[in-house]
Amino acid sequence: MSNGTGPYVCGIDAGMDVVGGKWKALILWALDHEGTLRFGQLKRQVPGVSEKMLIQQLRELEADGIVHREVYREVPPRVEYSLTEMGEGLNEALGPLGAWATRHMDQILAAKHRDVA
Amino acid sequence: MSNGTGPYVCGIDAGMDVVGGKWKALILWALDHEGTLRFGQLKRQVPGVSEKMLIQQLRELEADGIVHREVYREVPPRVEYSLTEMGEGLNEALGPLGAWATRHMDQILAAKHRDVA
DNA sequence: CGGTATCCACTAAGATACTG
DNA sequence: CAGTATCTTAGTGGATACCG
Numbered sequence: 001m002s003n004g005t006g007p008y009v010c011g012i013d014a015g016m017d018v019v020g021g022k023w024k025a026l027i028l029w030a031l032d033h034e035g036t037l038r039f040g041q042l043k044r045q046v047p048g049v050s051e052k053m054l055i056q057q058l059r060e061l062e063a064d065g066i067v068h069r070e071v072y073r074e075v076p077p078r079v080e081y082s083l084t085e086m087g088e089g090l091n092e093a094l095g096p097l098g099a100w101a102t103r104h105m106d107q108i109l110a111a112k113h114r115d116v117a
Numbered sequence: 118m119s120n121g122t123g124p125y126v127c128g129i130d131a132g133m134d135v136v137g138g139k140w141k142a143l144i145l146w147a148l149d150h151e152g153t154l155r156f157g158q159l160k161r162q163v164p165g166v167s168e169k170m171l172i173q174q175l176r177e178l179e180a181d182g183i184v185h186r187e188v189y190r191e192v193p194p195r196v197e198y199s200l201t202e203m204g205e206g207l208n209e210a211l212g213p214l215g216a217w218a219t220r221h222m223d224q225i226l227a228a229k230h231r232d233v234a
Numbered sequence: 235c236g237g238t239a240t241c242c243a244c245t246a247a248g249a250t251a252c253t254g
Numbered sequence: 255c256a257g258t259a260t261c262t263t264a265g266t267g268g269a270t271a272c273c274g
Contacts, residue, residue, distance in 0.1 A: 011215030098128030
C-alpha cells in the first residue's frame with residue numbers, strides 16, 4: 001500500500017497505509033461503536049465481507065497494533081476482537097475525515113455515479 | 118473502493134473512498150504545501166509516480182471536486198493544478214490522521230518490516 | 235465457531251512508446 | 255509539456271470447500 005520509495009513522505013501517507021484496506025475503516029468503526037466483538041458478530045457488522053477478507057484485514061490491523069485479539073480456548077471456540085489504545089486514537093484521528101465526507105456526501109455520491117455511467 | 122452495498126456505512130468509509138488511491142494523499146499534500154503546480158512540477162513532488170498514474174489520480178480527484186485543473190492553451194502547453202476549497206477542507210480533515218501516524222511512526226514501520234520478513 | 239486452503243476473476247499499477 | 259495508447263504484471267478480492 002506504500003509507494004515503496006523508502007519511508008513515508010508524510011504522516012498522512014503512513015496513516016493511509018494503516019487504514020487503507022478495503023474493509024478496515026468499517027471494522028474500526030464497528031469496534032468503536034459496539035466495543036468488543038466476536039468474529040461472527042463482527043462479520044455481521046461489516047455486511048458483505050467474506051470470512052477470508054475479514055480475517056486478513058483483522059490480522060493486518062492486529063500486526064499494526066490497532067486491534068487486540070483474545071482467544072478463549074473453549075468449546076465452541078470463542079475469539080474476541082477489540083480496539084487497542086492506539087486503535088482508539090486512530091479512530092479519533094479519523095473523526096474529522098468522517099465529518100468532512102458527511103458534509104460533502106452529495107458531491108461524493110454524484111462523482112461516483114458519474115464514473116459508473 | 119467502496120463495498121458496493123449501496124451508500125456508505127459511515128463518513129469514514131466515504132472519505133477513504135475519495136482519498137484512498139495509492140498516490141492521492143501525496144498529491145494532496147504536495148498541492149497543499151506548494152500551492153498551484155504544473156503537471157511536471159507535481160510529478161517531481163510525487164517521486165516514483167508514473168505519468169499514467171498521476172493523470173489517473175488527478176482525474177479522479179478532479180471528478181470528486183478536490184482539485185482544480187486549469188488549462189492554458191499556449192505553446193508549449195501549460196496545465197496547472199490546485200486545490201479547491203473542498204480539497205483544502207479535506208486536507209485539514211486529514212491533519213489529525215497525519216499527526217496520529219507521525220506519533221506512532223515507529224510502530225507502523227516496525228509492523229511493515231515484519232510482514233516483509 | 236472460527237477459521238484455512240485453493241482456485242479464479244478483476245483491477246490496479248508499471249513499462250514503454252507515441253502524439254498534439 | 256502534458257498527456258494517450260497499449261501491453262504486461264502484481265496484487266486484491268470473491269467463491270467454495272474443508273478443518274480443529
